Amino acid sequence: MRTIPAMIRDKSAKKPAKDAPKKNGAKKAAPAKASEAKTPEAKPSQAEKSETKPSEVEALAGKSAGPKGIIAVAPPSFxxxxxxxxxxxxxxxxxxxxxxxxxxxxxxxxxxxxxxxxxxxxxxxxxxxxxxxxxxxxxxxxxxxxxxxxxxxxxxxxxxxxxxxxxxxxxxxxxxxxxxxxxxxxxxxxxxxxxxxxxxxxxxxxxxxxxxxxxxxxxxxxxxxxxxxxQDCPGYGFEQHKGYAVPEHLDALDRLGPSIHHRRFFAPVAAARAKHMPWTIEPVQDLFSVTEVEMEVEAGVEAGPSTGL
The missing domain is CATH 3.30.420.10 (Ribonuclease H-like superfamily/Ribonuclease H)
Structure with missing residues (x-):
């Protein structure tokens, strides 16, 4: 047995002897199956190798991507x-x-x-x-x-x-x-x-x-x-915030009131108008209010057939 190559020796060991009973052959075959079942665990299949590749690629990409939290944005193209x-x-x-x-x-x-x-x-x-x-x-x-x-x-x-x-x-x-x-x-x-x-x-x-x-x-x-x-309307800071609703602009609106360059119906401007120029606020008509109309009838008018009353 020592002179037989290991691979051949393993194969010959799996074959039952001619005189051996069937039960012994079955017992010997079981370990062989167990050893075969262990081989996929020792050597990962091609599918398992392919599954590990994306993670490796992602790890490499993460290393070369630079600092975390920074997202590269592509510029506009033609x-x-x-x-x-x-x-x-x-x-x-x-x-x-x-x-x-x-x-x-x-x-x-x-x-x-x-x-x-x-x-x-x-x-x-x-x-x-x-x-x-x-x-x-x-x-x-x-x-x-x-x-x-x-x-x-x-x-x-x-x-x-x-x-x-x-x-x-x-x-x-x-x-x-x-x-x-x-x-x-x-x-x-x-x-x-x-x-x-x-x-x-x-x-x-x-x-x-x-x-x-x-x-x-x-x-x-x-x-x-x-x-x-x-330069035309100093005090509002237009040169700094360009008219946007930053705290400095809102403070100037509250302090000075709106200028002719402000948009009248934007909410902060309307609030400043109501404070500094209340006469420019148009009253809103209540469509659901009921107005009483008084009618005066002259006492000297007599109702006749021609009046239809």
């Missing part, structure tokens, strides 16, 4: 515009607005047609950029692309409401472009009533490069306007 160019659709414009939320100042809308051969580097959603980056990109965009800007005043916002005023300004910005676009991308969920095709993209300023460029132009233009209004 992919949708290029897809339209390949189909022969050009010019393609992107439009966005700035200033829907503030309590004071106008809404500024911008439309941009980027030159595919002269796209400035670093264009991103205006909210992700610093003031210095926005100013530099504003100059580069205006120098290399077709740009239009339209302003909706606080008076229009008070008359039409903020949504309608914003859509009006966006449509006018598209119409005011030097070259009429054949397709327009607009940030948000509302499409514009334009003669060309219009596609609304939710979060478009972080997805479509033309919309991102328009957001930079609109933001920089409005910030400059608010700095100019700060």
């Amino acid at each position: 992919r949708r515009e290029r897809a339209l160019i390949k189909r022969g659709v050009w010019p393609v414009a992107g439009c966005d607005e700035a200033g829907r939320g503030p309590l004071a100042g106008p809404v500024v809308a911008a439309a941009v047609i980027l030159d595919p051969n002269r796209i400035p580097r670093g264009i991103d959603d205006s909210k992700r950029l610093t003031v210095e980056e926005r100013e530099k990109l504003f100059d580069k965009i205006c120098a290399s692309a077709q740009v239009s800007v339209v302003v909706a005043s606080p008076a229009r916002i008070d008359r039409d409401n903020i949504l309608r005023a914003s859509l009006w300004a966006l449509k006018r910005a598209v119409v005011a472009l030097p070259e009429t676009p054949r397709h327009v991308f607009v940030d948000g969920r509302d499409r514009l009533d334009t003669e060309c095709d219009c596609e609304a993209v939710i979060g478009g300023d972080g997805i479509v490069l033309s919309i991102a460029a328009a957001s930079i132009v609109a933001k920089v233009t409005r910030d400059r306007l608010m700095c100019a209004l700060a």
Whole structure:
């Protein structure tokens, strides 16, 4: 038995002897099955190996991902515009607005047609950029692309409401472009009533490069306007908060009252108006109140058949 190779020896050991009874053969076969049952545990199958691979990949990815809690956000791309160019659709414009939320100042809308051969580097959603980056990109965009800007005043916002005023300004910005676009991308969920095709993209300023460029132009233009209004109405801090409802602005509203640049029907402005200028608050008519009407009948009038009484 010592001269027989181990592999052959193991195989021959599993075979029952010719003279051995069947019971002994069955007893010998049982350990063999047990040893075979142990082999999958000792050597993992291909399926088990494949199951361990994703965890290893995730561990490696976690090591190379950098600090925890930081999510990498992809910048907007020119992919949708290029897809339209390949189909022969050009010019393609992107439009966005700035200033829907503030309590004071106008809404500024911008439309941009980027030159595919002269796209400035670093264009991103205006909210992700610093003031210095926005100013530099504003100059580069205006120098290399077709740009239009339209302003909706606080008076229009008070008359039409903020949504309608914003859509009006966006449509006018598209119409005011030097070259009429054949397709327009607009940030948000509302499409514009334009003669060309219009596609609304939710979060478009972080997805479509033309919309991102328009957001930079609109933001920089409005910030400059608010700095100019700060010189006209000192004390409110427009040059700092640009008209948004920060604590400093709310304190100035409560102390000074609203200016002509404030939006009258925004709640904090209406409250300041009621405090400082109560005569400008129109009384609300109670539709459910009952008014008594007194009728005087002259005593000298006699009722006859012709009166119908």
